[in-house]
Amino acid sequence: MIKLTSTDQIIGVHDKQKMNFDRYDIEVGTPFSTKEYSIVVDFINEEITGDCIAYGSWFDIEEADCLELIEIILKDNKPIRDFSHITKKLKLKGVVKNG
Incomplete structure (x- = not known):
């Protein structure tokens, strides 16, 4: 069983460092x-x-594994924000299998 337990959107500044992530x-x-x-x-x-x-x-996990989990979760859940431009960039780098 794979389930999304929570999501957070963080946009702001912390210790003079800009943050913008989901x-x-x-x-x-x-x-x-x-x-x-x-x-x-x-x-x-x-x-x-x-x-x-x-x-x-x-332990840390690889970018490809991160994307695989996200794709599974987003079949039944809506993403916080569109990040397709990031996945396209990773595909061009060869991090992710095309498909």
Whole structure:
């Protein structure tokens, strides 16, 4: 089971640093475990990053994995903002499979 647990839109200035990003918190559950993902769509740096908490550890995940999770979640949920220009840029870089 994959479900979107929360979303946040952050636009502003913190410690004199501009911030403009959307965060998607995703939970992936099986009968034996639960993994919690946080995917960040950064509109200033035009990148997508993410991390995961699973099996008692925290680790970063690849951009391609972030996009795969986001695509699954957005089949049933509306994105906070359009970030197709970022995914197009990543496809041109070869980060994401075309399709």
